[in-house]
Amino acid sequence: MSSSVGATSLVVVGSWSVVHAQQCGDGSSPLPPCLTRVVVCVPTACLPACSNVDLFTYVDAFPRPGETIFGSAFQKGAGGKGANQAVAASCVAAASSNVRLIACVGADTFGKEYMAELQTYGVDTSSVTVVEGEATGTAAIWVNAEAENCIVVVPAANSKCTAELVRSKYEVLSNAQAVVCQLEVPLEAVTTAFSVAKTGHSGPVAARRGLAVA
Template sequence: MEKVLVLGSINIDFVSFVSRYPHPGETLVSNDFGIFQGGKGANQAIALAKLDVPALMLGKVGKDTLSDFALSSLQESGVKITGITKSQKISTGSASIWVNAQGQNSIVIYPGANGEVDEDFIAQHEKFFDDASWLLIQFEVPPKSILLALKFAKKYGLKTVMDPAPVREVGNNDIWELVDYLLPNEIELRELTNTENILKAIRILKSRGVKEVIVKLDKQGAGYEDKGTFNLFPAVPVEQVVDTTGAGDCFVAGFLYGMIQWEDIPRAIKIANLTASYSIQKKGAAISFPNKSEIDWKKLE
């Protein structure tokens, strides 16, 4: 199977499960608490590995106990970690997450060592681009590093997938013409284009050079534009939403798995919806992602 090079963040998530979000100045007692593997890059690499897709992680962690947790989590999931280095100055990235009774989350991120994934780091790891077929990238590392990685990807003939989260000003329109598949959610789509009209937003992004835009629409599912029409693929129903943390990452991995296997966008979106439906039924991000053998593939029929 084609290999995926994942460039992105590696975090540890500190998650509090609450009945509701606290008001300013208010102290709440949480119903439960957990420490989980996180970071969009690491999450997506783990989700791919659980789907039996060869994934190699490029990123940085700190020289601390949190890094040991992160590296062991990645390895145990089947992700290759030879592209990960340790910062001598900054701690491992982390996220403070609140999950309410409806399973919705609010997240505050401390970038930590992820901020040291600079252009020099990318250049030092150029050799890994020559041994992959896809580059998967997010916005949790510096924009200049993203641009250089995309340039290396095109130099070595890799197809590129970008999850533009968290949305940030990239400051260089050259990035967009190097992106084959862009997977924003509805909020990210609006912030990237300054319009709430989905079709108009997709056209704006394509005018910048993006080849295809797949829009994640939360409970509604996901869709893409084809011949002037937005095609929506409904979300897979579940009995109870427990925690949506990492569901978008699971979706991205499912989509990429589908594209590697079938090279068909509609089928890939259906697979992405299906894999994400498993993630939201458990607590945590990476720990909630399904193994390929757990998925009821008959639901695609």
């Protein structure tokens, strides 16, 4: 990797999942080549995304309606695909990079914990909006002994990640070299993010070889 790659910065609009990407011991990247290319070749990037706290409960078998059972374990972690991408990008990018998340969390304990966890991975949370009167989004995830799962997502503050909010981040998006979106926030927020990005420095990046990009 050349020294010119050092100023990488990425903007993510959306959410993240509880998968923590780290550089391999030999310095190689565990990420797919297409994502690695985005991270190491692009100076600035932004990710508009949904922000959920994942609440995992592990059980032998799912309860029937009206039944109360005991679980074997419980875990809590930050969740959502966009923030997962932001963490992965931050983990493989240079120390001087700026990976930025555009998202909404509630003014509650979950929201504070969520942003603190992202910051430990070097993700820039300065464009995350704290929404008064709203809870941070949650995903209640049950996992049985066969590794099957049932998930209930409560979007809560994520519904406030609107086109208007995205437009208020115009400077961030228009100056990004790459913008990564998912469909876990209102669709108009995603289309607005790409429209703003097209006025600036970012360009389309195909998710896989041969994928057509309009």
